[in-house]
Amino acid sequence: METKDIEVLVQKFALQNAYKYGKVPQAGSVTGKLLGTHPELKPHAKELMPIIQKVLAEIGEMSPEQVQSKLKEIAPELIEEVHTKKEARKGLPDLDISNVKPGQKVTLRIAPNPNGPPSLGNARGIVVNYEYARKYDGIFIMRFDDTDPSIKKPMLEAYQWYVEQAKWMGCPPDKVVVASDRIPLYYEYAEKLIALGHAYVCFCEQETFKELKDAGRPCPHRDTSPEENMNNWKRMLAGDFEEKVVLRIKTQIDHKDPALRDWVAFRIVREEHPRAGNKYLVWPMLDFESAMEDHFQNVTHIIRGKDLIKTAQKQKYVYDYLGWEYPKVYHWGRVRLLGFGKFSTSVMKKGIQDGEYSGWDDPRLPTVAALKRRGIEPEAIRNVMVNMGVTETDIEFSMDTLYAENRKIVDSKVNRYFFVHNPVVMKIDGAPETVAGAPLHPMDESRGVRKIHVPENADILVTMIDADNMKPGDLIRLKDLYNVRIKSLDPLCAEYIGNDISVLKKGARIIHWAPKDGVSVRVISPDGEFHGVAEAGVKDELHNVVQFERFGFARIDSINGVIVAYYTHP
Template sequence: MDTREIELIARKLALQNAYKYGKAPQAGAVMGKLMGTHPELKAQAKELMPIIQKALAEIGQMTNDEVKSELESIAPELIEELHVKKETRRGLPELDISNVKPGQKVTLRIAPNPNGPPSLGNARGIIVNYEYARMYDGVFIMRFDDTDPSIKKPMLEAYQWYVDQAKWLGCPPDKVVIASDRLPLYYEYAEKLIEMGKAYVCFCDHDTFKELKDKGEPCPHRDALPEENMKNWRAMLNGDFEEKVVLRIKTDIRHKDPALRDWVAFRIVREEHPRVGKKYLVWPMLDFESAMEDHFLGVTHIIRGKDLMKTADKQRYVYKYLGWEYPKVYHWGRVRLLGFGKFSTSVMKKGIEAGEYTGWDDPRLPTVAALKRRGFEPEAIRNVMVNMGVTETDIEFSMETLYAENRKIVDAKANRYFFVNDPVALRVKGAPQTTAKAPLHPLDHARGFREIHVDENPEVLVTLADKNAFRVGDIIRLKDLYNVRLTSMEPFEAEYVGNDLSVLKQGARIIHWAPVDGLPVRVLGPDREYHGVAERGVHNELNNVVQFERFAFCRIDSINRVVVAYYTHP
């Protein structure tokens, strides 16, 4: 491929990038796309960068309209490619929207219990429901089902955590609803059902009712008149009864599935609610509250776990009694997160309270907060969750999948630095005073270079693993510095043998290193901590993800006497 042909391809890809994002493209992104579409050019990377930078300089002076016009003229297929990818990248099957009436919007919701921050599982629900809402120009609702003040007690902070982290994921809700604000509305419809003879107050204890239910026999209170049930209901609200008293929805007491027989809609809970205190004593069960809200909010489509398949069967009784149309329902299978073990919100909370974890963003936890602090790109999380699709098949999800997706995005952004974990000092005899010069990014020299000063006959730091991999007589290339030959293992010493890269053809290995006066670094990872030394230039990277060469991508979290970094992924 001649130079003129390469220049045209680079210009097309740079125009496409500028058109897609509405701003001047970055050299690394264009280079990555060029290498991906024409891998035969990888050997010419150094020659390609000036060509790309020339195109970027010209395109950076163009307006968005000028970019679009030229791209339409020389490569209209690249515009079409963007639109096709926008529609198909989602990987989501179409919804059945036959139930959506004229003037009605497709409406979906995520309904978490805010007893902790969003986990990776919650992220899936947020992302998929949001994507569907956008696919159909619809509405995405975040509804907090916080009507369990005892077993799954809400955390006041978690409400805002959910909203903020949904926004960070790129999935801001169009509307936020909190169930604990709306109990009078649920009471109103409970009373409608009582008046219709479709709900009754049951005084049986749990075991007694279960015995009757399993035999398909009604409890003695089932046939009480609506007037008596209303009186008992009001007594429940006044706190006149003990906690075993409940309001049940009347279904089919002989239904083939005992779980659907006269299910509980309301129960008495005397424990204080974090938001509304002791304002209410009678709280709806999730099946009732969710049924009400899906109707009130105009939800047209529900996506829920297949473990909740019976929920729709229960709720349809209420919808039938009230003359409502039930939403379309889709179920998906469980996701088993490989590499994290079994984590529930309660398990994580106990671990934090016991000091086992530093907080909800501890890198060992499968929370959105932890992924954010580790430096993951929200786009990568969205892509992975969408690619799972909506299927009833159970899925095993490996973090390696997320690592690969995130690497595609972060590789072009992250500056490179040397970091040596488990450092050992190597004395180099006969070496001149010099300054190592290495690019911040190998494919984008326009970003500049790191300069690391090295004295004559210096000590440099290398990893213990590298030391153990060599023996006396081996020639090693200290990356971007010079070549050395090992002369002693104890003490660990080498001699300077020049700077000729031809040693690589003779089998010499390249290893990274760090200056002895570098910055001490502590890397917090999901499996362990790493301690070592990095180049001093890392102090400019606070809150950024960098690539520690031959180690991993890491996010620089804090810079004090010791730099603290969070391990992103290899």
């Protein structure tokens, strides 16, 4: 195949990947697709890399619109393939789109409070809503419900974190909306409801109102005229009242469910908002703000937790008063994350402030940032979240499920290296000087081998676990090096007995090892830290995931001095 033909193929596959996930693909993904469809190119894998890198650099300069346009020009069938595969994703049942009018797009949203970075639970909402939007060629909105400047105070950095990490997961929002930027709009509709006689300013103490509500009796302010309510509302905005004063939506005061009786739409909060400062004193409650924005953004379908079933019942009062049509609503059950315990944003934040965790990307935390730093592939997160589906049944989710999905993706891509934690020196007598030739990947010879120089009569390093399970006379095969027989344990000493692999038939165990002059490595994992030595080649893998043989996968995070790696999974 001519070089120019290969370049066209690479361009097609790279553009398709960029169109599908909204970002420049990794070289490994394009290589895998190319060799999977054209196995005859495998012997030439090394020569392909410069071509792939050139194409990826060109795509990196393109906008999403230019990517789509170029792909449509050279391979329109690949655009169709993307949509066909999206529609066939497992786990996501069809939506009822009978409420979508001609010319209207299916529109879904994720509505986080940006008081911290996205967690694994938030990732589910991002992925599922995004996938549905793509499935129906619709719109995916990220809306920040940041109107609580006191109890769930927003973090300025979190707004950007959510957008960036959604993009990293391959789920870029089509539109970003920030509620705190739109407070005057909510005031406008509060005043419409007041004028219509459907909202009133309540001066009751909280406990007093609760007693009346529980008894199904109106508070003394419920029948105040719209004119007087409007005056009181203006005084709320001016700061004339104390914080107990609220604006309530009139519902059915004797409704069988007390939670639905005359709910609060606005309250007074004098605490400074990180984004809006002290510009506003009166803030909408989530039920009101969310109801407004779902209408303003033409949201057609809402997916929310089943613990929020009453939210729709509350909001429908407002929709009925204003003559609006309520979106279709789906509920899903809670996800209990096994292996992490109970983590709320406030708990994580306090742990970081107290120095218990190194930051939001500490591997012990269930955040998207932590998973990214550990080397979890965004595709693995998307696959797992989609396969959970949308069901009201509560789910127990094991991280092993995510690890298994990630392993399918990275196993064929990552290079292998030796890493010995808790190292013990093994002195070897009678060994010749040699260069160990260990494959970078056992199933891909085209990657070549990593060469490790081992001097004559070398001292090497083995793990303490392996050393503790040795006894004099044991036959040991040092992987990809040679065979030894254990002579003594303290100090650990062995003698060279050749390189014939038939020693395995005599009961020899295979263990990994590291050169004594290797590089120091610190592996940070959810279960603690592992210190040891690895072969020097890992210094070339900065920001890549590697597999430390007989240890697990890890992402090389930094190479200054002691190499720091983040444990990915077994």
